[in-house]
Amino acid sequence: MVNAKIISVGNELLIGQTTNSNATFISEKLYSINIEVKKIVAIGDNEVDLMEELIDSEKYYNITVITGGLGPTHDDITKSVLLKFFNDELVFNEKIYENIENLFKIRGIKTPSINKEQAMVPTKALIIWNRIGTAPGFCFEKDEKLYIALPGVPYEMEEMMNNSVVPMLTEKYSGGVGYIKKSKTFLTIGISESSLAEMIGNVEDIIGEHKLAFLPSLIGVKLRVDVSAETNEQISEILSKIESKLRNKIDEYIYGVDNDQLEKIVGNLLKLKNLKLATAESCTGGLLANKITDISGSSEYFLGGVNVYSNESKVNILGVNESTIRKYGAVSEETALEMAINVRELFKSDIGISITGIAGPDGGTDEKPVGLVYIGYSDNRKNFVKKFLLGHLRLRNKIRAAYHALDIIRKELTKE
Amino acid sequence: MVNAKIISVGNELLIGQTTNSNATFISEKLYSINIEVKKIVAIGDNEVDLMEELIDSEKYYNITVITGGLGPTHDDITKSVLLKFFNDELVFNEKIYENIENLFKIRGIKTPSINKEQAMVPTKALIIWNRIGTAPGFCFEKDEKLYIALPGVPYEMEEMMNNSVVPMLTEKYSGGVGYIKKSKTFLTIGISESSLAEMIGNVEDIIGEHKLAFLPSLIGVKLRVDVSAETNEQISEILSKIESKLRNKIDEYIYGVDNDQLEKIVGNLLKLKNLKLATAESCTGGLLANKITDISGSSEYFLGGVNVYSNESKVNILGVNESTIRKYGAVSEETALEMAINVRELFKSDIGISITGIAGPDGGTDEKPVGLVYIGYSDNRKNFVKKFLLGHLRLRNKIRAAYHALDIIRKELTKE
Structure with a gap:
């Protein structure tokens, strides 16, 4: 070469x-x-x-x-x-x-x-x-x-x-090279580098003599596959075989490929299904709404959101029950659930998504440590909450929580 | 070396x-x-x-x-x-x-x-x-x-x-070098590189044989002064002389030095004066609230905010008059003013700040081009709106609008 x-x-x-x-x-x-x-x-x-x-x-x-x-x-x-x-x-x-x-x-x-x-x-x-x-x-x-x-x-x-x-x-x-190279990157979220490696198992079984690189990033691990062959047809064939083997093992964690952005993927899904979204954020303080509105044309599917940073605003503006916060705390499954349901009502949107957690570095306890985040989801058929334990760095926790929220919406919209 | x-x-x-x-x-x-x-x-x-x-x-x-x-x-x-x-x-x-x-x-x-x-x-x-x-x-x-x-x-x-x-x-x-170098960077906002250069005038009058670099950034122009001398005392003396000469000419544009963050400076001022803040965002879609909550401890002074991305949410959630939007448009001085006043009432905060504008790349007209942004301010003594013409890039417009809003708060809190 x-x-x-x-x-x-x-x-x-x-x-x-x-x-x-x-x-x-x-x-x-x-x-x-x-x-x-x-x-x-x-x-x-x-x-x-x-x-x-x-x-x-x-x-x-x-x-x-x-x-x-x-x-x-x-x-x-x-x-x-x-x-x-x-x-x-x-x-x-x-x-x-x-x-x-x-x-x-x-x-x-x-x-x-x-x-x-x-x-x-x-x-x-x-x-x-x-x-x-x-x-x-x-x-x-x-x-x-x-x-x-x-x-x-x-x-x-x-x-x-x-x-x-x-x-x-x-x-x-030309003519002296004899073969062509191409790479494709699979973007994952919600799984660590080492767990991915374990799930994938023997790398050679999947990629043969080609190459696979693990590239950790803030949002998730990227998997880059490099293949080479003599013709473009062979390249496509090899790549599609590798892709199906990879997806067979880790499909649920792959949200996109190459330069895809999760906020854009979610936006496209919402547009396609003609659904409107509203957000209720506590610990992410507007980051989720900000990411959503980074996409040009997001006004087609994003109605808006509330950043209810104080307990009073959770109660007064979003209508969370005072007793829920008193009994379970602002960072709890119960509060997250009410936030998601209520923001959907407040904005009359199809989907409501909520985030409440402890971004850190202060405010953690043994029971509720820094990095604990609840994300609530509500649409006209179901309401649920997922719990996450992120890390101990404030800005990373905010970013990871926002992308986990986007991924929850993505998964719901690709279920049927 | x-x-x-x-x-x-x-x-x-x-x-x-x-x-x-x-x-x-x-x-x-x-x-x-x-x-x-x-x-x-x-x-x-x-x-x-x-x-x-x-x-x-x-x-x-x-x-x-x-x-x-x-x-x-x-x-x-x-x-x-x-x-x-x-x-x-x-x-x-x-x-x-x-x-x-x-x-x-x-x-x-x-x-x-x-x-x-x-x-x-x-x-x-x-x-x-x-x-x-x-x-x-x-x-x-x-x-x-x-x-x-x-x-x-x-x-x-x-x-x-x-x-x-x-x-x-x-x-x-340490000890092996023989002379000491130090640099100090002055962070400005709201003024172009060339206007700064004009206001500063003859650079040598200010820095003598030392160095001054103009470093444009997204938020504003940074001025880095590099000085060298034999002792730390000499360094401090030279730097303080240069600083007073610089501030004499451009002080109103300097919001901080070195690694200062405007969102932290504003937070410290709010804490010092025991004032609470609420935000109402349209085109920035949560970016301002997100920047404010990047600072650990921001819950002491930030009550929350609304991201009223649709016109309906501006009316229904924030109580902006439907007739105001109909008559002047969602991107107008009048809407920005109502947003700032109403978000202050909604959150019962001391200060309300609002942003409405056209982030782009679409949505601009001859009369209201991409980059037009109105920022509203409200406290218990006054309400006002400032108009900005930013650029044509969506993400840059969002960031610059959010930082201009922070700078408006900073200037109000340092006036007395």
Whole structure:
């Protein structure tokens, strides 16, 4: 398989000022055309460090993509290091100079002399045209290995990757690669990484020679399946076999795939069934309603909600019985149930969902510890409450409680 | 100067699925304590590649920080590679096992056998305690060089960096640096970067030879001042001079410094004045209440709120006049005013705050474009509404509207 290394150049990457999202973009593009990125390196604006990386590339990688350090200022070192490495020299390129002049003319500015330098290009490199900026890119080839240098400005680099580098690499390696890779991610909620692993059992039985990765996140564990085969048809077939084996074991925990959002999935279900929702929140303090209304068009199915943070507001606004709170407490199955039933009545909605719990860090007791959460559900056929024991971190508890509430709605709406 | 390398382990980093924001976080932390990150490397879940990186680290770097690959599943390779590299073996650690058991107990789950493996730790390493997850971190020392391994789960890694690694490194390398650097960040809201720059005028008059950076963020522009001097006393003196000059020019826009949160500042003011707050939200859909309740202890001053997303709920639950909505619209000064006054009555609070607007991307007209937001305020002495024109992005509009509402409360509470 053709492999690659990405080198990102820039001090800003090493002091925590900039996240290396350029490398993410390039990796994704290369992965999509079956080139395996084996390593991503970020170094400063430092000639020696870049030279060492090129020497390393020469030994191990078919393709090296360098971003950054092609600008016109004193700390841009990529071009000069490439010249040394390939024992090359610069020539003036009329066409690039015209392009630079044009870019400044559009902005009504005379070309600064510092940018004229950018029309000086290596003799041994193929020029990669920059349609939207002043720094051209370069592609050197030596001993059948490619060294591609692109600017670090994200939109310039992205344009050049999409319109020049990807087409060039696809052509060069077509027929030489022999197989295609694809990944699919299954999003789970309500189960720990290790319990999932136990339920899945022997990984090889499910994925064979392909790959399965467990990726824990705040909401739940993501399972990423990476498969490779010779044709798209084979890929689809393999993926659907793996999916059915996975779903056979853990389907009830899977709420979506790839970039699905639970709040959007629930919204789509509500729209499809023409049902209206209302929320009653205590410990999540509006987070659930906030997540629901992050989705554009949520006014079609979300009527609103109440954040009844104090006991008085639970009684006065939501009509929870004072005696229920006195007898069982604000954090109880009984209170959660009344909250769900009453908010449905108050908003005249089809579904009422409620959350009451102890977010922490204070307020916990032995009997009712921090992380204890009750979620109530009410529709025209049934009312019920589920109990959860989350963790001891306030913000995580709020988020997890809100997503568990969404998942309860999802499960109810997909039952029939 | 003490230098460092960061190694991030995980296939997801090489296929463009995950951006390496862990490395950004670690770089920033190390930079803040005068440790120079020279190189960041991302590699896959691959034993050989990690071993090669460790061999490279041994030659060139004082500190190597590794993230990822410490989980309990088959693709987690960091621990086994470290064992080989340091010629070490595993022992069972009772205390870590108790911690793991506790984490599962809180969630009401029996510890899965796969997690017991995580209590097996290297004999030669210092254990870095993980307060919120099952994977402990390790710190090996060899030939005066440190090798620190942390989990890849961001919130666990961040907690361990903040509470264990940074204090450890600060102590180890204190005294070796020779001069002190310190930065202070001033947080502003309600003013653009360019207007701030105009008001501040000549930067050198304010900061002399020190540094001032303008950092735009979602909520407002942050101004970071970096100063350096030989003693802590000098640092304090320089910083306080700069602060008074800055506040002289832009004080009304500064709501806090460094890691201050506006929702916490407002909460403290409410507590201090013994005032209770209630919220009425339309376009922000619960985000304001959610931010307020992110602060532990907010039940002392936050009674609750309503998310009146539909017009019916504005009328039925909040008692807004039907004629007001008919005549002026749900997004209007008049509706915002009634919402603020009525929510104060409904919850019997001292202050009522309301938000109604068009979050977008749809629903805008020429007269009332996307981004138009009215925020209403009501207390026992006055009622008023402020109008804002935000942007065209839904989630940003929600956040900016919520923070403008908090800032209105802050300004009212600091007036006398």
